[in-house]
Amino acid sequence: LLYLAANNADDYQCIPDLHAWRNKTHHRHDNTSDRHAVDFWVRFVRALMFSIETMMTIGYGIEDPWFGDCPMMLVLISAQSMIGIFASSILFGIVLTRVSRADQRAMTVVFSEKAIVRAAHNSLYLVLRVAEMRKHQLTQAYTHAYAINDSSNVIGDTDAEGEGNAVH
Template identity: 30%
Template sequence: MTRTLPQLLREYLDKRKIHKNRLVTKDGHCNIAYGGVKQSQTFIYFLDFWTTLMEMRWRFVIFLFGASFVFGWFIFGLLWYWAAFANGDLTWQNPPAGHKPCVENLFDMKGAFLQSIETQMSIGYGYRLITPFCPSALTIFTVQCVFGTVIICFWCGVIMTKVARGKKRARTIRFSKMAVISSKKGSLCLQIRVANMRKSLMVGSQIYGKLLKTTVTPEGETIIMDQIKIDFIVDAGKDNLFFVCPLTLYHIIDESSPFFQMTVDTLHQQEFELVVFLDGTDESTSSSCQVRTSYLPKEIMWGYEFLPMISRSKEGKYVIDFSNFTRVLPVDTAPCASQMAKSPDDFPHYDTPTDGDRFQDKEVKGQSSATYL
């Protein structure tokens, strides 16, 4: 059915409200505003100028790159003009016959600017040529050569560091937009799917989560952003994941879990934000990175499970079908965790069915009740 304009506008405003109210966006950015800072915000940025450059957008970096060179050429152009003026080389000074200039054929500010560019960029002298008769010109020449080398090295470091940042690698790690809750091996589990979109592995990967909510202590103190630790596991544990294929992460909802008192009817009435972190090191560049995402109560589906993604071809190759990455299937699930509470020690971690255990000789077909998230 075609949606009307008011419905589309209402959906857009709801998405904007959800985006503004969450601490961590789906792509990992933090919505935080700093107030009451004693020092000027601009002054703080200049105190850590290197980090400021790393966080700048490319268009501003390129602008500063070009502006630093033009500004440097202009300042040293003024110095070359001053040296020519002090030696009486300029046209309006009417130098006498046989006059020995500091720079041959430097008669005005335009020539001084071109002399500055030729010196700093080492493109070779042609029409203008420095002479050994002015100590001031030799000093300017030496200082500008050193300055040019330093500024070129600096900007090379900035550009190489920005290109090789782990933040770019983090964009190739993808989390499922929705989380699901279903039963696994006699326990109720919150499940999230994560995939590495590149063939290069993330070495030493670790997954963990934080549940952010407002709580009131027995003493009456209100904690706006109380952080509760959330542990995730796969079949091989929670540390040093073998991140060669998409993984389904499990959080066991037991008595120690903050989700234990929630039910299928009260889940979406809660006010919390589940932030999930993945830390790892890219084996190609050895750069460490952190990937973040978050889930609100509306983004957790009770009574669903993810479809398997891995199959085997006739040639025996393992094939990952990313079309099933966001597909879920409704399953019979208890309405609350208290009906199937179980000790964490009784949970068979090594038998937890993850995507790695669901290798099949044929792709999953006929899932008419599967849903795209």
């Protein structure tokens, strides 16, 4: 849109009254106060246009960076910039949501149905398998397991000491 608007030089005269005031062809009696008011708004629109062009890093390669003092270009550039920011944020949100879905990721890491308790080096170890269902291998995988130890004898009474062997 900006390219088309910048290349149509005839469309720069989009508000004839503004250009009539600037050319002193307006037919009011107090021409100087009208001209000062218009010059203020022209300077304001130019400053705002330059600020938007700087903030959005657009518009430095064209012949007339103020688009012939056409205020409609200010609205067009502002709207296009906001739509671009909105579209970029939507796209970023979709990609981030796709990458960071923990529910689907949790379904691709599976554990073995059976585990082995083995004694080695005077300690008990719980051994189980963890596999990745995706085609990529797990790298730097760390696991943490918590064991609840309930010591009881054959009859079902809990030991007085309540101590068991540590599981590593």
